[in-house]
Amino acid sequence: MTTTIAIADDHSLLAQALSDLIQRIEGYDVLYVAENGRDLLRHLNRKQIPDIVLLDINMPEMNGFETAQYLQQHHPDVKIIVLSMFDREEDVARMVRFGVRGYLLKGCRPSELRLALDDVSKKGFHYSDFLTNKLIRNLAPGDKNGTMPKPLLNERELTFLKLACSDLTYTEIADIMCVAPRTVDGYREVLFQKLNVKSKTGMILEALRLGLIEL
Template sequence: MPYSIVIADDHHLVAEAFADLVQKFDNYDVLFVAENGRDLINKLGKSNQIPDIALVDLTMPEMDGFETALQLQQLYPTIRVLALSMTDREEHIVRMVRNGAKGYLLKGCRQSELRQALDDVMTKGFYYSDFLTTQLIRNLHTPAEGGPLTFFKLNGREHDFLKMACSELTYTEIADKMCVSPRTVDGYREAVFQKMSVKTRVGMVIEAVRHGVIDL
C-alpha cells in the first residue's frame, strides 16, 4: 500500500507541481492539496484516512506553517511534517523543528532530494540534510541553566558533554576539553543518547533544539 501525502501551499501552481512530482514516485500517493494550514486541518477532519506525510509551506495566509506544524503535532501526532520554504533562514529552520517538523526542504530542491526526504521520513522518521545539520549545529548556543537537567534528567557531566556535542568539536576534542579519555566520552554519549531516545549525534542535536534545551 503506498504512503499517503497531503500538501499545504497557498501557491496553487507550486502545490500542484509538488503533487505531480510525488505522484510519479513509486509507493507514494497524494490524498489532497490544501490552500493553507486551516484548510489542511479542516480537510483532515473530514477525511477517512490519516496521511503519512504532510508537506507544509511556511508562509501561508490564515494559518502559516509554524502554527500548522504545531496543530498537526497535537491533533495528528503520527503525521510526519516536512517543511517547504523559499528561504534558508536559521530561525525558521529551528522553529519548525521545535514545532515538530521532521525535515526542511527548500522549494528549489531537486527531484531526487524530494524523493530522498520522503523515503527518509518514512524509514528513519526524519530527514536531516547536510545543509540542515550544518545550519543547526553552527548556530547553537548554551542552554538555559537547569533545562537539560530537568527535561532529560542529565547529570552535570552529561550536560557538559551535550553542550560540546552540539558544536563542531569532534569526540576526541571533547574528551580533551573535558579532561577525560575518549572511552569516557563514549560512555557520556551512550548515556545521553539513551536518555534523549536518539541514535545519532544529529538526532541528539535536533532533539535538543526541538525541546528548547539549546537556544539560539
Template sequence: MPTSIAITDDHHLMAEALADLINKLDDYEVLYIAENGRDLLEQLARGPLPDIALVDLHMPEMDGFETALQLRKLYPTIRVLALSMNDREEYVVRMLRNGARGYLLKGCRPAEFRLALDAISTKGYYYSDFLASQLINNLNASDTEGSTSMFALNGREQEFVKLACSELTYTEIADQMCVSPRTVDGYREVVFQKMGVKTRVGMVIEAFRNGLVEL
C-alpha cells in the first residue's frame, strides 16, 4: 500500500509540481493538495488521513507553524515535513517545537526530497545535515530536570548529553568528563537506548525537542 501524502502550499505551481513528482515515485501517492492549513484541516475532516503532510511555512489564513501545531494536536499520526525557501534558524526551531519531523529547503534536489520521504516513512523523521548544523552549533545547556526524568538519565548521562550537543568529538568529551573514551562509548550506548535513537544527530534533535538543551 503506497504511503499517502498531503501537500499544503499556497503557491499552486509549486504544489502541482510536487504532486506530479510524488505521483511518479514508487510507493507514494498524493491524497490532498491544500492552499493553507485551514484548507488542509477541512479536507482531513472529510476524508482519510495521509501518512505525511508536506507543509509550507508562509501561507495565508493558517501558516505552517500553526498548521504543524494543529496537526500534532488533532492528528498525531500524521508526520509533518516542513518545506521552505527560508533557512532561518528560528524558523527551523519553531517548526520542530510544533511537531515537524523534518525541515527541507525547497531548493533541494529531487534525490534529497525522495530521501526525506523515505526516511520519514520508515523511521518517522528526517534529520538532514542542514538541520543538524542549524541546531548543534547553537545548543546550550539549560535546566533539564523534567526531560531527564522522562528518559531516566542519571547525572553523568545528563552531562554527556549536554557535551554531545556541541561540536566536541567523543574523545574531547572524554577529556571534559575526565574519563576514558571507552567510558564515553558506554554513556553513548546507554543514552541512545534510553532516548530511543540510533545516531548522535538523532540524540541532539530529541534532546532539543524534549528540553534537555535549548538555544
C-alpha cells in the first residue's frame, strides 16, 4: 500500500529535490508540493488529503506553527513531520503540542528521512534522539503550557515507571518486582491510559513533564 506525501516548503528548489528523493523510495508517492501553509490548505480543500505532510516552519502567509495547528484541528488523521532549519527547544516542544509525529533538521541524511517516514507511516510517530533530548529539556515540571493534571499512581505503578526509565527489559522488570510478565504488561497499559500516551518513550517524556520521575 502506497503512503501519500505532501510537502509544504517555500524553498522551491529544496522542496522539488525532496520530492524527487521521496519518489525514489518504494511505497511512497508525493501528491504535491505546496509553497506555504495557505497553499497546502487550498489542496486540502480540493480533497487532496495526504497521509503525511512534510512541513517547514519558516514560510510566508501561513507558517508551520499555524499550519500544524490547523491540521490538528481539522485533519487530525494527517500525520506531520517537521523538516526545518530551526532546532530551538521551544519550537520543537510547540510543534509537538500541535501534534507533529516527528521533527527533522534539514541537514539530516536521506537515511534519517527514510526512517522517519517508515516510523510515522507504520508506528504513527518517530522519536529521534534529537527530538527526545529537546523535549526532555523543555517539558520540565511546571510547564505553563501543560494542561493535563498529574495522575494518581499507586506505589507499584510508580515503581514500574521508574524501572521503565532504565534500559531494563519488561521481563527483567518483572523479575525485580517479583511479578509475572503479564502483570508488568498490565502496569504498562494502565500507565499508557493514565498518561494518555501510546509508547514507552511517550510515557517517559510525559512522566518527566509532570514531575513524576527524574533522570
